[in-house]
Amino acid sequence: MKQTLRPTGIEVIGNIPWGTHFCHFYQTEEDLLSMQVPFFQTGLENNEYCIWVTSEQTTVENAINALKAKVPDLDVYYKRESIEILSHRDWYLTNGRFELDNVIQSILDRLRIALxxxxxxxxxxxxxxxxxxxxxxxxxxxxxxxxPAIAGKRLIISCSYQLAKCTATNVLDIALLHESVVSKRKGRWEILETPQLIETKAQLNLERELLEKRFAKSTRELSRITQQVKKERSERKKAMVSLRKSQLHLKTIVDTADIAFVLFDSDSHALLFNTIASYWSTLSFGVPLKKDIYFPDLLNEKGRSRFSEMMDAVLSGQSLNYEASYQSQDDSPEWYQVSIHPVMDDDGKAVGVSCAASNITRDKLVESEHERLSGQWVQRNKDLDKFAFILSHDLRAPLANMLGLAKMLKGTNVSESEKSELEGLLFQSIEKLDDVVHNLNRILELDRTPSLKKENIDLTELVNEVSAQLKPVIKQNAIRMVTDFNRANNINSVRGYLYNIFYNLISNSIIFGLQMKPPVIEITSEKEKDRLIIYFKSFGKANYLKGKKTEHVSYKKINVSDKSNGTVLYGVKNKIEFLGGSISVRTLPGSGKEFRMELPFE
Known part of the structure; x- marks a missing residue:
């Protein structure tokens, strides 16, 4: 099985596998551009995300012009955001300083975004x-x-060095750190590695990937190698050669794997580990691994206790497989699949512990998101069942009345006075049906939120917008609007949903509160820990002061099957719960109502 290679656009290099890191020496700007332009042209044409970091030798403007000469439709790639051309200050330096971990993390972050x-x-x-x-x-x-950071990942990285600024020692140092080295001087290409060797490395990378898939088998092989090394120490003449070969074999396996590997002695000191294990230690504990470090010193009190129990169990001959999580330096959890086995000597005594771990944080996040979405769909289906029942009830009642009244009007023995009364009742049922259809249309129309993106919302401005939309009705019915958002006026949420919630509550209070003339609507807010509490009250003016003396009346869960307002409150409740909040209600004197809404600030 041959690993897929990627074209570089550079003739002397040809095709290379993902995870390749090579360098290029140049003399003039022309030499530099003659490699970089085809390099990025080929990347764009093969649907790769491209980042070109310039230096004093070539400005960002010169780089854009040179690439545009070969790629006439470069603007199309820019529009698609397929390429970034940056200065070295914007890429390598943070507050004017070069920080190694920041640059590597930026590369990995860009890769994740690209994929x-x-x-x-x-x-x-x-x-x-x-x-x-x-x-x-x-x-x-x-x-x-x-x-090690890019091994096995969909990354190709090239580094360009100006020969005039490099000493012979510099050139040697650079060459040893790259998989291949190319140079263009006076228009001539030179390469220190052949395409055949590159393909050989591709095959080795493939073998490494297959080795990762056989994780359990690799762990047993490591234990076997460890025992074999101990046995070979007794053979004095062949000991040094055999030991050296075994060490190189082991180092190749652990340093090129995406799996973290640590070998502990029986006293919990780290004897051997690979680069990725040290890197994950820095992420999780803020400290890289060092030879002979006492691992429990990196853990908190609870972690030390669990590690001690684990070591006792493994040294007694058990093998452990489990999942574990640690808080990283930015307080986000990092999840690992851990496999631990005892290392035995020739007499069958456990003298150490081999520990292998793979990072499964991304899988955990996907699993958590899947569970969350499944829960939302289950709840949405339940809510739809409730809504269908409410809507059926709200429509059935006026329709039944209309059918009954129509049959009575068709009767031959109905007097004129009875007919007039029946017609009045018929029109009332028609108006009721019209109200139900109007409410349904309002829910469906306002539910077409153009965006679910969260933004900072000023509650005063939002309520003023809703009031302006309902101004003719508010003025006609002499509605008094009282608002107080001084204690909490801003929230980061979905604007369209909040507008919908306030519109429905205000219009619903107007429609069903006219018997409390002149009606008063009061909206206030406060902050409680990480939640925003919004109180929405509707009173008759005569009961306005009484409404402030009902603190002893407890709130109840909202009943969306209430005949007077089921469809409207269904929409309100559904949107509040979608935003991660809740709504409850209590009755105020004089048929008034107070809704209490809790919403998360973020």
């Missing part, structure tokens, strides 16, 4: 002519860390 947006992978080139002696050592450490 989420449907690109095949990420292609990146950086011109390193901006470096000086002060940053040289840190940058070499960054170059060294890139290889």
């Amino acid at each position: 989420d947006r449907g690109f095949e992978g990420l292609r990146l080139n950086g011109d390193e002519a901006w470096m000086d002696d002060k940053t040289w050592h840190d940058f070499l450490e960054y170059e060294s860390s890139l290889n």
